[in-house]
Amino acid sequence: MDRREFLGLSMMAGGAILMSRRDAGLHAQTAPDGAPNVLFIPVDDMRPQLGCFGHERMISPNIDRLAAEGTAFLRTHCQQAVCAPSRASLLSGLRPDSTRVWDLNTPLHETRPEIATLPQHFRANGYSALSLGKVYHHRVKDDPEGWSEPPWGGKNSTHGSEELRRARREANAAARAAGRRSSWRGPATEALDVPDEQFGDGALTVKALEEMQRLDGTPEPFFLAVGYHRPHLPFACPQRYWDMYPEDSIDLADNPFAPKDCPEIALHNWGELRQYFDIPREGPLPEETARELIRGYYACVTFIDAQVGRLLDELERLELRDNTIVCLWGDHGWQLGEHGLWCKHANFETSTHSPLLMSAPGQAAAGRPTEALCEFVDIYPTLCELAGLALPAHLEGTSLAPLMDDPARPWKRAAFSQYPRGGAMGYSMRTDRYRYTEWQAQRGAGETVATELYDHEADPGENVNIAGAAESAALVQELSAMLAAGWQGALPAGNG
Numbered sequence: 001m002d003r004r005e006f007l008g009l010s011m012m013a014g015g016a017i018l019m020s021r022r023d024a025g026l027h028a029q030t031a032p033d034g035a036p037n038v039l040f041i042p043v044d045d046m047r048p049q050l051g052c053f054g055h056e057r058m059i060s061p062n063i064d065r066l067a068a069e070g071t072a073f074l075r076t077h078c079q080q081a082v083c084a085p086s087r088a089s090l091l092s093g094l095r096p097d098s099t100r101v102w103d104l105n106t107p108l109h110e111t112r113p114e115i116a117t118l119p120q121h122f123r124a125n126g127y128s129a130l131s132l133g134k135v136y137h138h139r140v141k142d143d144p145e146g147w148s149e150p151p152w153g154g155k156n157s158t159h160g161s162e163e164l165r166r167a168r169r170e171a172n173a174a175a176r177a178a179g180r181r182s183s184w185r186g187p188a189t190e191a192l193d194v195p196d197e198q199f200g201d202g203a204l205t206v207k208a209l210e211e212m213q214r215l216d217g218t219p220e221p222f223f224l225a226v227g228y229h230r231p232h233l234p235f236a237c238p239q240r241y242w243d244m245y246p247e248d249s250i251d252l253a254d255n256p257f258a259p260k261d262c263p264e265i266a267l268h269n270w271g272e273l274r275q276y277f278d279i280p281r282e283g284p285l286p287e288e289t290a291r292e293l294i295r296g297y298y299a300c301v302t303f304i305d306a307q308v309g310r311l312l313d314e315l316e317r318l319e320l321r322d323n324t325i326v327c328l329w330g331d332h333g334w335q336l337g338e339h340g341l342w343c344k345h346a347n348f349e350t351s352t353h354s355p356l357l358m359s360a361p362g363q364a365a366a367g368r369p370t371e372a373l374c375e376f377v378d379i380y381p382t383l384c385e386l387a388g389l390a391l392p393a394h395l396e397g398t399s400l401a402p403l404m405d406d407p408a409r410p411w412k413r414a415a416f417s418q419y420p421r422g423g424a425m426g427y428s429m430r431t432d433r434y435r436y437t438e439w440q441a442q443r444g445a446g447e448t449v450a451t452e453l454y455d456h457e458a459d460p461g462e463n464v465n466i467a468g469a470a471e472s473a474a475l476v477q478e479l480s481a482m483l484a485a486g487w488q489g490a491l492p493a494g495n496g
Contacts (some may be wrong), residue, residue, distance in 0.1 A: 031126030031221050036361055036387055037324040038122065039311065040225040042135055043304055044083060044232040045344070046330025048074075048355040050301070052369070059244050059302045062309030063357065066326060070359025071404045072369040077415040077430055078376045081332040081344040081351035084137035086376065090329070091118045091136065091143065093380035093395040095416070095487070097443060102420050107141035115394050118380045119146040122223040125389050130211060133204045133227035154204050171277045188276035189296040190236035196306065199237055201228045205307040209314050216318045226311065228304050231334070233273065233343075235296025237303035245298045250291045253337035254461070256284070261465040262339075263450035265421050265439050270335075270342040284340060294336050323361055325386050327379065330355045338461070345419065347428035347437050347452075348462055352417040360386045363404040370407035373415045373430065374400055375487075398491065414482065414490035424449055429483045429490075433457050436467075436479040451476065 050060045052067035053074060079089040080096045088101040088108040092115055096102055100111040108117070119129040120143065131151035136142035139151045171186060196202030208226045215222040230237060258267055273279050279289070308328065315321040333351045335341040344351045356374065359366065377397030384391050385399040402409060417428045421439070424446070428437040439450040453467035453476060466472045482489060 029124065029126050032388065034323070035126070035221040037215075037221050037320060038127075038223045038383060038387065039315065039324055039326045040135075040223065040383075041308065041311070041326070041328040042087070042133075042225065042227040043328065043330045043355075044134055044227070044229050045332070045334045046231055046301065046304070046355055047333040047336075047350065048330070048353060049298070050355060052357070053355060057249070058298065060305040062305045062312060063328065063355075066308070066312065066328060066357050066359060067369065068367045070326065070357060070363065070366055071400075071407065073356040073358070073374045073400065073403070074369050074371055075415075075430075076329075076354055076356040076374040076376065077352045077417055078332040078354045079416070080418055081346060082419075083331050086331045087136050088142065090331075090376040090379055091146075093118065093377055093392070093397055095377055095396050096418055098396060102425075104137060107138045108136070109142055109144060116392050117143050117146050118383065119143065119223055119225065121380075121384065121389065121392060122387070123148060125387075126220055127223045128215060128218060128220045129223040129225075130215075131225045131227070132208055132211065133201075133225075134229050135225045135227040152207060154200055154207060175277070185275045185277070186234065187278045188234050188273065189292055190234060191239040191242040191296075191299070192236075193239040196238055196303070199230075199303075201230050201237075201304060201307055204228065205310050208311060212311075212314050212318060212320070216320060228307060230304050231297050231300035234276065235293065235300050237296075237300045241299040241303045241306075242295065244302055245295050247291065247295065250295045250298075252287065252290055252294070255463050256337050256340050257463075258339055259452075259454070259463050259465050261468060263439065263452065263465075265424060265450050266346065266348075266426065266437070266452060267339070268341065268343075268345050268421070270345075272343045272345070285337070285342075290337055293342070297334070297336060325360045325383065326358065327383060328355070328357045329376070329379065347417055347419050347426045347435075349430070349435060349454075349456075351419075352415075352428065352430070358382065358386075358400070358404065360401075360404060365405055365407050368407045370403045370411075372400075372403050372407070372409075372411035373432065374403075374412070375415045396487065410492055412490050413492060414487070416483075416487050416490070426450075427483060428452075429479065431479070431482075434475075434479060435462060436476070436483060438480065438483060451480075453479070 049055050050063050051058050052064040052072045078086045080086050084104045085096050085101045088099045089096055092099055123129045128148045131147045139153055332344050333353045335350045338350045378400050381391050381395050381397050381399040382401050385401040415430045419426045424439050424441050425443045426437050426439045435454045437452040438448050440446040441449050451467040452465050454462040
């Protein structure tokens with residue numbers, strides 16, 4: 001049975017599942033025969049620094065293999081470039097102004113308890129839904145009813161090995177003894193000659209393989225979320241992955257400066273990185289430190305790629321690969337010195353551009369990437385369509401499933417992101433050619449206090465803000481109206 005046949009049968013069997021979170025949990029259905037499994041792989045802080053995204057010097061054979069088996073969505077953007085809002089948006093199918101999650105401290109369940117999240121919706125349709133590692137930012141509080149079993153967090157998941165944690169404790173004690181400010185985080189990098197399993201993400205892979213084996217023996221299809229922490233700081237992974245990137249092979253960003261005429265509100269002091277005790281509290285990084293961080297970031301990407309390979313291999317060994325949807329995504333981009341910035345927390349391309357790869361049983365254009373503009377809110381409806389589930393009424397994204405059969409078809413005119421700073425909200429829109437951003441004094445209604453416009457045809461690095469140029473006046477007016485019309489106005493006719 002091909003995907004179109006399955007979708008037709010399962011939609012007839014499932015009916016329209018447009019229920020609240022509470023009702024969904026109480027009235028779970030049996031999944032239709034042949035319903036595909038879902039392997040859902042969030043990766044923290046992973047920008048599209050991958051071979052299948054054109055970075056030939058990156059070592060990512062397993063993620064590249066997933067691209068060859070499915071679709072690499074080459075121009076996907078997150079809705080907010082920091083992890084809690086991005087994940088809340090993706091897993092609810094709502095944009096940040098609809099989730100009302102704009103910071104790291106607000107669980108989704110506190111703001112929108114009535115909506116059926118992505119795992120909740122699959123549970124309501126007869127799936128076993130399991131969460132391993134980092135899926136939501138708040139492992140339990142975001143979605144207490146979303147999973148069939150309590151989420152599994154693992155050990156050593158965030159801050160590397162015991163050696164790194166010991167170094168952190170010793171550095172903090174020394175700082176306090178000297179009357180200096182201590183940091184709750186240790187060094188920003190670590191390399192140890194140990195097996196993968198000594199680091200949290202390696203242990204997570206072992207747990208995921210065990211769960212796949214267990215789920216293979218159950219009658220229900222599974223929605224298995226395996227959330228990796230790297231390449232989030234600290235850049236800590238086994239030495240052999242560092243060895244794949246010799247020090248003399250590492251290039252620094254070619255634009256380590258703020259864009260010309262860039263408003264100050266668009267920039268930040270990368271405070272997340274500065275919390276590590278070997279990073280200066282102010283000013284730019286020494287070149288040696290910058291190279292070490294870039295090298296560590298690359299090593300961690302390849303470390304995660306190896307874990308992804310083990311998951312794909314186990315699907316094949318268990319003979320589940322042909323009936324499993326695989327969805328891998330990085331929750332936002334990450335600056336590696338571009339514009340003098342590190343971390344995320346911005347509306348630049350380097351912060352919002354995020355990797356997304358999917359493969360599905362029976363897709364017509366496997367191995368062909370798409371240049372269509374896509375968004376993370378599109379993932380929820382896509383997985384529903386690929387699995388044959390009806391779409392909840394609250395969703396604000398568009399299923400990408402048609403692109404997996406026809407990657408070059410007409411698609412969205414824009415992708416939308418946003419980021420708050422200093423009481424203002426920066427609303428950013430990426431069209432085929434331009435990135436346009438308005439910083440508004442209040443969310444959605446305040447005075448515009450700053451504007452940015454970057455021409456990706458002439459300036460792909462976003463190094464010159466042309467919003468204030470006289471010759472840009474008409475274009476700024478056009479893009480401002482398009483931004484005000486919002487995401488619904490960016491959908492072409494016939495595209496949902």
